[in-house]
Amino acid sequence: MRQILLFNKPFNVLCQFTDEPQYREQRQTLADYIDCPGFYAAGRLDRDSEGLLLLTNDGQLQNQIADPKHKLPKTYLVQVEGDISSNAISQLKTGVVLKDGTTRPAQAKKVNEPKWLWPRNPPIRERKNIPTSWVELTITEGKNRQVRRMxxxxxxxxxxLIRIKIGPYQLKNLPSGESIMQEIS
Incomplete structure (x- = not known):
């Protein structure tokens, strides 16, 4: 039976089931949250990012989700330092020049801080004189740490950085550290 597991990955959790021996006692991995033999992550989410991670027991589906050639859209909520300008939003929409090339155009819009958002542990750094703002950003490629670099x-x-959607799969109201299994037809 083909299945997919939607997992709300907490901040500071490695996107793998094992860690290097010297760090085993210090860093959390997927194994601290998920006990589903035969399931593997379909894509990655950096340790310092949160939100939707998909795992599956189907190699073909795993490839369709993870392989950039399928251009599966991924949507993120991004808290940024400063009050993001309309000019910056326009740049995100048209593509941003990075060291490894120009990004594809993204969907980007300034949004309010989500009311449903869980607190991050540890909290983000706050500066007295610098506000923060939120952006909803959808990309169709996966360069290393792309959203942060953009x-x-x-x-x-x-x-x-919180991923809330991958293709048709959505985080919705899944609590941080929790997962839900779905059968795939």
């Missing part, structure tokens, strides 16, 4: 390139460094 917001930094337009002058608004990422403070918190």
């Amino acid at each position: 917001t930094a390139a337009v002058g608004f460094p990422t403070l918190r």
